[in-house]
Amino acid sequence: MRILQLLSLFLTFSELLAVNVLYHFENETVILPCDQLSNKTIVWTGPDNYTTYGYGDIIDPNLSKSKRLSIIHVNGSLQYNLQIRHFSSEDEGHYKCIRGGLLKGLKEEFFTLTIGTSPSNLTIVEEDSQHIVYGYLNRVLDLHCTVIHGIPNGKLVWKVNNKILEEKRTALLVYSFKPKQEDHLQNYTCATKSDIAQYAMERTVQLFVYMPPIVSISLNKTLGILEGEDLTLYCNYSSNHELKELKWQKMFPHKRPLDERSPYLNIISINRQNAGKYKCTVANMVGIASDIVTIEVYYPPTVHVTFEDRENNRQLNCLANGVPDQYIYTLWEHRSEYSDLIRYLPDNGSGRLILPTTKGETDRHHDRGFYSCQASNNVSLNDSSSFVRGEYFLNAPGKPYFVTSNNNTQYGIKDQMGNLTIDFVSFPEIENISVIDGDMKHYKDYYTLESMSVMDKVYNKTVLVNGSRLVISMNIGNENDFRSYTIKLRNKFGLANFTIFLRSASCPETPEIMKIMPKTSKILIQWRAKFHGGFPQSVVIQYRRRDVQYWNEIPVSGPGMQIDSIDGLTSGTEYLIRIYSENIKGKSNFTDVKLIRTGSTKVSDNETLVFFVLVVPFLISIGVLYWQYKKGNVRALERISCFKRQQFIYEVGVGAVENNVYEMQNNVEQHAVAQNAVAQNLDVPVYSSIDRRANLTIGQTVSYSTTPKRKRNYLEKRKENRASVGQASGTVNSATKKGPDRLSYIEVSFEPNPNEYKFYIHGSENRTNYVDIDFSKKVSSYADSHRESDDDSIPQACAMQNYE
Known part of the structure; x- marks a missing residue:
């Protein structure tokens, strides 16, 4: 008995455990499943007290709701499902499917149908009228969701993007978390979940996260700008609510504080004093944020050079100071005090130069001068060169x-x-x-x-x-x-x-003619060379017939005392002879021009005797006259006019002699003495005694000729040909023959204008001033006037050069 009771209790408990409690809303269609286990016919029972509803696939037609009931079976399948349409409270109760079989519990399946109700009053406590929930970044936020459940009791669920965050069978569900930046404006949903409805109710809110501002001036935390350019900084910030403050600060001392309150900071024509750190700070209700940027103002370096005189070497240092502080150096330049380039010297790459010691050069001050280096940091202002020069003057005494x-x-x-x-x-x-x-x-x-x-x-x-x-x-x-x-x-x-x-370094001195010995067809000349002027000299003899204009030249045998001959001459003919020397600097002056007549064929061989009988006494007399002249007895010299129709020609360095025997010579040295006196004392006036029968040259200033020449009397008929005197020269005519149409005249020739003294022509009596010569004036020359000698051949003046 006791065993049967226990078995009955077990079966009852098993049945209870096997009951499927199902909740459906009214008017829904309900299907109760049942599978056939054997060939036995399926039997469906239901309320009340398991009344038979159907047998096999047939519904009992005696049922009051048979029209709402049916067995769903598909031929060939084992399922015999009970379908209830328009579910209502009449259908609530217990249902059982009897499938047949040995074991009763295994052949029956129990269902309990109950009318379900929906939840109500689903609420999120923190939302506002705009369905927004506010939170603070990284601060704990609690989201409260409440509901009044229906039948059966369900669950509450918090989800984001269909991801369940929190789920619990309760009427109040709290989700706690710390919002992050990515949660800002995220949608959060609270929903109900039950057996008869997955999510019968749900409510969604948007999360607004209060965050501190985000500030960024530049991604690159160091910015470079050329000095003189305009700088604009922008404080790029973000804040999801109103700012309390925005300000700029400089992190270095500066004369003028910054008062910028806008996101933009402007600096016009920035200079190196503006370089440093700049900070932008932004504040809102949540917090404060800032960003710092470093401004580097680029400018070319200033360069100066220092010198170190060490024991073993001398060193020059090229010191550059600019931004950026990285430099390139060029070769060093060594220049003189006048900036002439002397040499280039290599740099060791760091702006240092070790002066090499060259034997022998240091003692000669050759290291003296300006030493310059050039440095560049690749910064160029106003399109100028990026290299800047620095220099140092090295004295280098010695x-x-x-x-x-x-x-x-x-x-x-x-x-x-x-x-x-x-x-x-x-x-x-x-x-x-x-x-x-x-x-x-x-x-x-x-x-x-x-x-x-x-x-x-x-x-x-x-x-x-x-x-x-x-x-x-x-x-x-x-x-x-x-x-x-x-x-x-x-x-x-x-x-x-x-x-x-x-x-x-001068022209040679004028050679000296010692003796001239005429022969019948030749002339022997004894001469002596003077100082050569510093260079090898050559001597040249010039000669010409008196009636011929051009000179002939013959080279002489050599320097020193020499005797040379002019051969091939015509007997009984007058010849003019002179000598000059020449070296690479030029020609000397000519000797005095000597007038010599070659011997006649009738002349006996005792010419030498005639020379000593006639010429020597004549030379002695000339010496006496010169002595008288030196003593001041000029009248004695004036009375001497040699012989009738005889001429004396003398110049300083140029002279000629003619007499009746054509072999006598007269140097008339007294005129040379007078010229030397004039040259030594420029205040002494030049005096000249003019004899109408003679030709003379006074120094290098004036010469005259008294050879009679016939001219028409221009007092009766004036005919004038004007010509420039030039070179301060002119001709003056004076009458020597009576008659209205004929004049004899004296030619007075003036050499280049004397600038040392004034020139006068004096009379022979008491030296009365007859003529006052003005060399700035011009006079007329007659067309048919001419000089007796056509010789214009004068040695080119020796050009003296200064040698240093």
Whole structure:
């Protein structure tokens, strides 16, 4: 009995456990499933008290709701499902499917149908009228969801994007979390979940997250700008609600504070003082945010050079200061004081130069000058070069030295003042100067010293440097002065020597005719060469017939005392003879022109005897007259006119003699003495005694001719041909023959205008001023006037050159 009771309890409990409680809403269609387990017919029972509803696939037609009931079966399948349409409270109760079989519990399946109800009043507590929930970034936010459950009781669920965040069978469900930036404006949904409806009700809100601002000035935290350009900074911020404050701050000292309150910060023409850190700060109700940017103002470097004189080397440093602080250096330049380039020197890449020591050059101040370097940080303003120069002047003192442009050989002219010129460099100044020529020493009082730029060769470059010029003035009185001179200079560092060889550089002196010996068809000339002027000279004899205009030349045999002959001459003919010397500088003056007649064929061989009988006494008389002239007895000389129709021609360096025997010579030296007196004292007027029977030349100033010439009397009929005198020369005619239409005249020829003294023509009695010569005036010359001699052949003046 007890066993049967336990078995009955077990079966009852099993049945209870097997009951399927189902909730459906009214008017829904309910289907209760049942599978056939054997070939036995399925039987459906239902309320009340398990009344039979159907057998197999047939519904009991006696049921009051049979029209709403049906068995759903598909041929060939094992399912016999009970379908209840328009479910209502009448259908609530217990249902059972009897499938048949050995074990009763396994053959029956129990269902309980109950009318269900929907939940109500689903609410999210924090939402506003716009269905928005507000939260703060990283602050805990609680979302409360409440509901009134239906039948059966269901669950509440929080979800985002169909992702369940929280789920619980309760009437109040709270979801707590800390909103993040990505949660801003996210949609959150609270829904009910039950057995009869997955989500019967749901409500969605949008989360608005209050966040502090986000600030960014630039992605690059360091910005560069050229000095002088305009700078604009923008504070790029974001805030999802109203700002409380926005301001700019500078993180460095500055004279003027920033008062910008807008997102833009403007700096016009920025300079290097504006470089530094700039901060933009933004505040809202949640918090404060800021960003900092560093502004670098780029500008070319300033460059200066320093010098370090160390024990083993000398170093120059090129110091650059600019932004950015990274530099490129070029080659160093070494220039003279006058900016002449001497050399380029390599840089070691860091702006340092080690001056090399070259043997012999340092002692000569060759390292003296400007040293310049160029540095660049690749910043260029106003399209200028990015390289900036810095320089340093290196003094480099030492003992004096003579520059390379000096000439060891210098030139002078005999009987003139000359200079020895020496250029040198000395830092510090010269303390002592001496000049040695042989055993004689000269001192500083005889020199002139001038500071000036001098030419020198420094490291194989010819440049101008600061130096001095020493000029030694000397009177070159004779040939012995052409020799070597040693100049010694001393400063506190030492002594330097320089030797100059003084050489002559002039035209040769005029040779001297010692004797002329005419023969029948030739003339023998004995002559002597004078000083050669410093160069090899050659002597030339010129001759021509008196009635012929052009000269003939013959070279002579050599210098010294020589005898040469002019051959092939015509007997009994007058010849003019003169000599000159020539070297590479030019020609000397001509000797006095000598007028010589070759011997006649009738002349006996005792010409020599005639020479000594006639000529020698004549020469003695001329000497006496010259002696009288020197004593001032001019009248005696004036009374002497040689012989009738005889001419005397004399110039300084040019002269001619003619007499009745054609072999006599007369140098008339007294005129040369007078000319020398004039040259030595320019205040002494020139006087000339004019004899109408003679031709004379006075110095190099005036000459005249009294050879009678016949001219028409222009007082009756004026006919004038005007011609410029030129070169201060002219002709004056005076009458010597009576008659209305014929005049004899004297030709007075003036050489180049004398600028040392005034010229007068004096009368023979008491030296009355007959003519006052004005060389600025012009006179007329007659068309048919001419000179007796057509000789215009004068040696080219020897051009004297100054040699340094």
